Amino acid sequence: MNPPDPPGTPSQEEVVDLSSQAPAVRTHRWGFGAFVLAQVVLVLTAVFISAAAGPIAATEPIPQLVVVLATVLPVLLATGVAVLATVLRGNGPVLDLGLRWSWQDVRVGFKLGFAGLAVTCVAVVIWAKLVGQDNASSALSSVVGAQRLPVSVAVVMFLYTWLLGPVCEELLYRGLLWGAIERLRWSRWAALVLSTAIFAVGHLEPQRTLLLLVIAIPIGWARLVTGRLPASIIAHQINNFVPGVGILLMSLGIWT
Structure with a gap:
């Protein structure tokens, strides 16, 4: 015979009732509209900075402050x-x-990051042969490659390209956009395909869209297999390290 429960101990029925009353996490109420709004803010901010900078002749270097603000802000x-x-x-x-x-x-982030980096290096070489080196380079590489920047500015651009930029892009594309797709009860594969495609197109570099698709697949795969964003952030940062170093060397005039 089991000893009696101490006074004040809830019955089994009460325990079940209490557990059933635990607050459930509510489904978020944001969707594609939030992602579209974020993209509109991105584009309008870039347009405003460009307009505020005024006309710049093709032969003149872009002011350093404009380069940083237009890239980061x-x-x-x-x-x-x-x-x-x-x-x-x-x-x-x-x-x-x-x-x-x-x-x-x-x-997972490290594994897919280094795998993606290897794929990216091969893809960039192939793409450069197909479309030419200038068309295979990113818009940022073209800007910093055309002028020499102070060390402090060059380091800022490197850190943004390597660390901060990937965090922001993952929050936007495989965070906000991915969540909007999941809210529609679409499959994870649909989220992977759509976020990868929109990521590539969203860079607004038509000559590099197919290349960006290849680059984005391992990053999106990290998000898919873990169900979370940190893995894709790490994979993205690893993938961006070599381009970041390239931008650093070009902006310092060490590599052209």
Whole structure:
């Protein structure tokens, strides 16, 4: 015979009732509209900076402040819109954008990051032979390659390309956009395909769209297999390290 429960111990029925009353995480109320708004903010910010800089002759170097602002500020503001959407109409960025992490995310991110980097290097060589070196280079590489920048500015551009840019882009494309697709109850494969395609097109570099598709597949795969964003962020950062070094060397005049 079992001893009686201590006074105040809830019955089994009460335990079941209490557990059933645990608050469930509500589905976020943001969707494609939030992503479109973020993209509109990105484009309008870039247009405003360009207009504020005024006309610049083709033979003149772009002012350093304009280079930094036009590269960094539009993406930062668009990312801010993404985060704000999750705060106002969801559960916050950690939950809604899949920012919770585990060591599995780190391992997957490194594996697919280095695999993607190898694929990217091969793809860039092939693409350069098909369309020419100028058309295979990113818009940012073309800008910094045309002028020499101070060391401080060059380091800022390197760190943005390598670390900050990938975080922002992942929050936008495989965070906000991916979440909008999932909200429609579409499959993870649909989220992978659509986010990869829109990521490539969203860079607004038509000559490099197919190349960006190849680059984006391993990054999106990291998001797919883990179900979270840290793995794709790490994979993206690893993939951007070599281009970041290239931008650093070009902006310092070491490599042309």
